[in-house]
Amino acid sequence: MPEPTDNSSGLVCVGLNYKTTPVEVRERLAFPEAQVPLAVEQVRGLPGFEESVVLSTCNRVELYAAHSLPSGHHGHAALRDYLIARFELQPEHAEAMVLYNLDADEAARHLFRVVSGLDSMVLGETEIFGQVKSAYKTALATGSTARTLNKLFQQAFTVGKKVRNDTMIQRGSTSVGSVAVDLAEKVHDLKECRVMLVGAGEMSRTCAQSLLSRGAKSVIVSNRSYEKAVELAAEMKGTAIKFDEWEHALHEVDVIISSTSAPHFVIKPEQIEQVMRRRRWEPLLLIDIAVPRDVDPSVNDIEGVYLYDIDALQNIADDGRRERERQLAACERIIEEQLEKFGYLKPPGASQAGLLVS
Amino acid sequence: MRVPVTPPLQILLASTLAFACAVVQGVVALKSGVWKQGNTRFVLMGCGFLLQTGFIYLRGQDVGQCPMKTLPDILVFIAWSIVLLYFLVGSAFRLSLLGAFTAPLVSVMQIMAMAGGFAAYPPKGKINALIELHAAVALIAYAAFALACVTGVMYLVQERMLKRHQIGGLFYQLPPIQGLALAIQRLVRLGLLLLSISLGTSFALHTPVSNPKLVFSWVVWGLYAVITVLMWRHFTSPRRTAWLAVIGFILPFISLWIVTHA
Numbered sequence: 235m236p237e238p239t240d241n242s243s244g245l246v247c248v249g250l251n252y253k254t255t256p257v258e259v260r261e262r263l264a265f266p267e268a269q270v271p272l273a274v275e276q277v278r279g280l281p282g283f284e285e286s287v288v289l290s291t292c293n294r295v296e297l298y299a300a301h302s303l304p305s306g307h308h309g310h311a312a313l314r315d316y317l318i319a320r321f322e323l324q325p326e327h328a329e330a331m332v333l334y335n336l337d338a339d340e341a342a343r344h345l346f347r348v349v350s351g352l353d354s355m356v357l358g359e360t361e362i363f364g365q366v367k368s369a370y371k372t373a374l375a376t377g378s379t380a381r382t383l384n385k386l387f388q389q390a391f392t393v394g395k396k397v398r399n400d401t402m403i404q405r406g407s408t409s410v411g412s413v414a415v416d417l418a419e420k421v422h423d424l425k426e427c428r429v430m431l432v433g434a435g436e437m438s439r440t441c442a443q444s445l446l447s448r449g450a451k452s453v454i455v456s457n458r459s460y461e462k463a464v465e466l467a468a469e470m471k472g473t474a475i476k477f478d479e480w481e482h483a484l485h486e487v488d489v490i491i492s493s494t495s496a497p498h499f500v501i502k503p504e505q506i507e508q509v510m511r512r513r514r515w516e517p518l519l520l521i522d523i524a525v526p527r528d529v530d531p532s533v534n535d536i537e538g539v540y541l542y543d544i545d546a547l548q549n550i551a552d553d554g555r556r557e558r559e560r561q562l563a564a565c566e567r568i569i570e571e572q573l574e575k576f577g578y579l580k581p582p583g584a585s586q587a588g589l590l591v592s
Numbered sequence: 593m594r595v596p597v598t599p600p601l602q603i604l605l606a607s608t609l610a611f612a613c614a615v616v617q618g619v620v621a622l623k624s625g626v627w628k629q630g631n632t633r634f635v636l637m638g639c640g641f642l643l644q645t646g647f648i649y650l651r652g653q654d655v656g657q658c659p660m661k662t663l664p665d666i667l668v669f670i671a672w673s674i675v676l677l678y679f680l681v682g683s684a685f686r687l688s689l690l691g692a693f694t695a696p697l698v699s700v701m702q703i704m705a706m707a708g709g710f711a712a713y714p715p716k717g718k719i720n721a722l723i724e725l726h727a728a729v730a731l732i733a734y735a736a737f738a739l740a741c742v743t744g745v746m747y748l749v750q751e752r753m754l755k756r757h758q759i760g761g762l763f764y765q766l767p768p769i770q771g772l773a774l775a776i777q778r779l780v781r782l783g784l785l786l787l788s789i790s791l792g793t794s795f796a797l798h799t800p801v802s803n804p805k806l807v808f809s810w811v812v813w814g815l816y817a818v819i820t821v822l823m824w825r826h827f828t829s830p831r832r833t834a835w836l837a838v839i840g841f842i843l844p845f846i847s848l849w850i851v852t853h854a
Contacts, residue, residue: 421769
């Protein structure tokens with residue numbers, strides 16, 4: 235095993251995220267995608283700075299940099315001043331801006347946690363990995379990275395992959411929409427999956443969009459207000475049908491998402507029994523998001539029919555979140571091991587840089 | 593006449609150990625919930641298969657024919673065919689977990705074979721290629737039925753979890769039930785086709801109709817022909833078809849014991 239070396243000298247990170255800063259402030263400090271290359275160059279061009287990466291997403295704005303200033307505090311102050319100047323913040327806004335100032339091993343640990351999805355709003359989400367990669371590529375393309383940040387980011391991607399491969403941090407679903415996708419994937423080949431919305435509520439729209447984004451074949455929308463059905467169908471590139479026609483189309487679909495405001499059961503066992511015969515026992519997934527429920531629970535007793543109501547979906551999502559939280563300790567352990575392996579941890583006895591919030 | 597020698601059992605033992613390791617690896621992975629499409633299981637199954645092949649070759653050399661005369665020999669040959677089919681159909685059906693479900697069956701079959709012992713029998717004076725083909729194709733057909741049985745178990749497990757809302761662990765690793773139902777149908781059809789070919793060759797062999805092996809083979813053929821028709825005409829639900837594939841395999845399995853002792 236190679237001897238660990240100190241990779242952290244001159245490394246700083248200054249940032250804010252959804253935990254420290256409300257969205258109305260975050261949106262003011264977000265870098266538009268097209269302006270990120272310029273921002274990266276501006277940060278690198280600050281006196282005493284040699285390298286920089288700018289990460290700007292809806293949940294965070296972070297500046298990573300390598301500098302040759304006398305101390306980390308100088309680096310933090312320079313980056314803070316840059317943000318104030320760049321976004322032309324009024325003194326009162328600048329005063330209210332809460333930033334985390336990290337240097338050396340804390341900055342590396344933070345990036346490793348971010349890449350692994352441990353610092354995300356949805357624990358273990360994977361989108362952030364791509365966002366960090368994109369931020370690094372932008373910095374690389376502008377020539378704003380060198381030895382310190384190249385090493386740090388390459389190592390962060392390795393750690394992110396390791397955390398996801400060796401733990402269950404990304405397993406399970408944490409939202410009703412993603413539970414619907416998981417269920418549909420375990421019943422059908424999603425590419426061949428046809429979806430029907432009975433009622434055009436917000437949550438059924440979210441579920442249908444999740445299914446479509448993961449490759450579902452088509453969507454049929456039926457709603458009491460036909461205009462609303464047409465509007466939603468157009469948005470999802472699907473087909474709208476009148477509300478009195480939805481029963482006739484039942485046998486053509488593989489997933490039914492129901493969210494009408496009817497005070498009684500809209501989908502009954504006798505209808506589904508007929509449908510199943512016409513479908514020649516092809517499995518059917520029913521997602522009942524309505525309260526009061528739209529689907530008679532005894533429908534679940536029919537062979538080949540899988541019924542999930544809102545409570546069942548919510549329970550699965552809660553289990554998924556709890557499972558991910560249980561994985562946190564294992565993820566943190568991997569990150570600590572990797573920090574040590576890559577030489578970011580200071581020898582025992584040396585003072586550790588802490589989380590400084592200004 | 594050359595005296596038959598028992599082939600090195602160590603080879604079969606090593607093969608069984610490889611499959612047993614694949615079982616342990618699969619169980620550990622499933623229990624921890626971290627299921628990777630890594631190479632370990634594939635390598636273990638591959639090693640087991642190569643050792644099986646070596647054992648069957650040496651055993652064939654010793655008995656001077658394709659070793660399919662005694663129950664232990666038949667069990668090893670079917671176990672070999674199951675692994676062969678697993679390599680052929682596992683990837684085609686995208687059933688990455690099939691190996692984890694196949695390895696226990698193969699391990700048990702080989703342990704049963706070793707417990708039974710490999711009796712020596714005199715080499716055949718003259719080998720009739722048609723008889724060897726007839727027997728080998730029939731046993732590969734049985735392997736297809738065994739794999740349909742394994743896939744049926746996977747279907748029933750996944751279906752139960754979906755029905756009871758038990759989402760977690762194995763649920764995320766198993767393929768969609770629709771794909772599993774399709775795999776069962778294809779494996780049953782493949783087995784039936786191979787058994788039909790095997791039985792077709794028996795007409796050219798002029799075997800007496802009363803031959804118990806032939807009678808049982810026709811019974812097995814009849815059972816799977818019925819299952820195939822039920823699946824083809826959609827007379828039963830996929831869940832019942834999966835049960836048929838699982839329970840149905842009991843008949844060929846028992847028939848193996850009967851025909852080798854008849």
